[in-house]
Amino acid sequence: MTDIHVAHTERGIGVVTPVGRLTMVVTRQLTEAITGLVDGGTSKVVVDLGETTFLDSSGLGALIAGLKRCRQAGGDLRLARPTEQVTTVLSLTNLDRVLRPRASVAEAF
């Protein structure tokens, strides 16, 4: 149902793109995608949420875990292209200031 794509930009930034719903069903896949990038030496990661139709609290937890992992490796995790539902969840959980979403993947770093 939900696919998680992983890619790199020309500047070596990791891009994780969840396509579909980001809920407890796929949280582990998201964590593995981010962990895989960091373990492979990519600690600057953008999670492109432009095709994420729904984000729940377990998905948020995986993003926070990913953020910590990236920062521990000297990088950062940033969000791009949030949909309306994602923006609402970030606002209701006060995470919009921690995970400040950018308008595009290119603007994230």
Added chain:
Amino acid sequence: MGDVHSVHLVLEAVPEQVDTLQDEIAQLWESVPSVSTTDRVRFEMALVEIFANIVEHSVRHHPGPPLRQVAIQLDVSPGLVEARFADDGRPVGLDLSDVTMPPPDAEDGRGLALTIAAVDALAYEREGDINRWTVTCRRNG
């Protein structure tokens, strides 16, 4: 009851059934297109969190048989969107008035706080061997 649109679901209490729940909610909105986007978003968020909470806390750590069922009644009336969950998992040992949003670096514990922030009312009661959750949104549009 003429203006109430109702859906009754019985789902296995396993994570994968979140998708089924969300598919059913999407179908519900097709049947009652007058519900505003804002109300749809907050109602769906609450339902996903409550279902996940039941799977995580009432069922996964329950000493009984692993497969349990969750009954969910969804009602859309001109003024309200409401969901009633019933499951026979273990009792939920918390007072909803004590629920607070965890700090930003927490990796879990946001589900109920997010639900309370999203909807107009969230209620829980233990009735015999049954957990009953009620989610209520007053319609804005």
